[in-house]
Amino acid sequence: MECRPLKLSPLWVLVVVLLIGAGRSARGDEDDETERLAAKYYARDQVVLSDQTRVDLLSEDWAIEVEYARVWKSSIGQAVHYSIVANRDYPEGKRAPAVLLLIQDPVRDRKYVIQCGRVCRRLGINLFWELVGDVPP
Numbered sequence: 510m511e512c513r514p515l516k517l518s519p520l521w522v523l524v525v526v527l528l529i530g531a532g533r534s535a536r537g538d539e540d541d542e543t544e545r546l547a548a549k550y551y552a553r554d555q556v557v558l559s560d561q562t563r564v565d566l567l568s569e570d571w572a573i574e575v576e577y578a579r580v581w582k583s584s585i586g587q588a589v590h591y592s593i594v595a596n597r598d599y600p601e602g603k604r605a606p607a608v609l610l611l612i613q614d615p616v617r618d619r620k621y622v623i624q625c626g627r628v629c630r631r632l633g634i635n636l637f638w639e640l641v642g643d644v645p646p
Contacts, residue, residue, distance in 0.1 A: 547566055553568075556595075572596075572604045581621050588606035592606035605635055608636050
């Protein structure tokens, strides 16, 4: 079998580079916000648990998953998982699952906060939110 080099147009290369950069940028911003908010929530940030997962914020009371409001759905399972593992790793406290939504645009993100709030209320998960970035007028 002969191996031929993959030929990509410059446009495809640019698209791939922009997509990779956008993903890293969003994650970097979220990490920056997590680090900034740690003191406010009396928590340590980016704590590695025994199963090698990383909880965004871990306080005496909460295992908090930090997520942008528009992608809130993945935060629910992560918060529950982090709470279970953190309580096993640190048995001296009872850490409830919590979600902290990062709100970039209050008008646009309102629907996500409402949706996430319904699920959190039903499952007994704490919900927090913080305005981040340049909030539109």
